[in-house]
Amino acid sequence: MGELKVQIRVIIRLWKKDKMIREQHLLLRLNDLEGLVPKLAAEHAESLVGSPHMIEIEFPDEPDPNERFFRFGTDPSRMVTPIGIKLGTEGA
Numbered sequence: 001m002g003e004l005k006v007q008i009r010v011i012i013r014l015w016k017k018d019k020m021i022r023e024q025h026l027l028l029r030l031n032d033l034e035g036l037v038p039k040l041a042a043e044h045a046e047s048l049v050g051s052p053h054m055i056e057i058e059f060p061d062e063p064d065p066n067e068r069f070f071r072f073g074t075d076p077s078r079m080v081t082p083i084g085i086k087l088g089t090e091g092a
Contacts, residue, residue, distance in 0.1 A: 054074035
């Protein structure tokens with residue numbers, strides 16, 4: 001059997017200092033999702049450095065509003081129930 005060619009619509013929004021600076025609409029294969037976050041970090045890290053920021057990934061075809069958005073970054077003001085994480089090396 002060949003690879004299943006399921007495609008998913010994804011919308012990426014970059015927020016910096018509470019303003020949207022970029023919106024990108026993508027059509028991705030299911031197995032492309034695994035590398036999406038590292039790819040976004042590599043592409044957009046420089047433009048987001050030095051200011052509060054958030055990257056929002058929306059799956060517009062997801063009917064459950066609790067699963068439709070994935071948000072991460074240093075500005076929790078637009079996030080729902082943000083969770084802080086410790087940065088740095090483990091045990092330091």
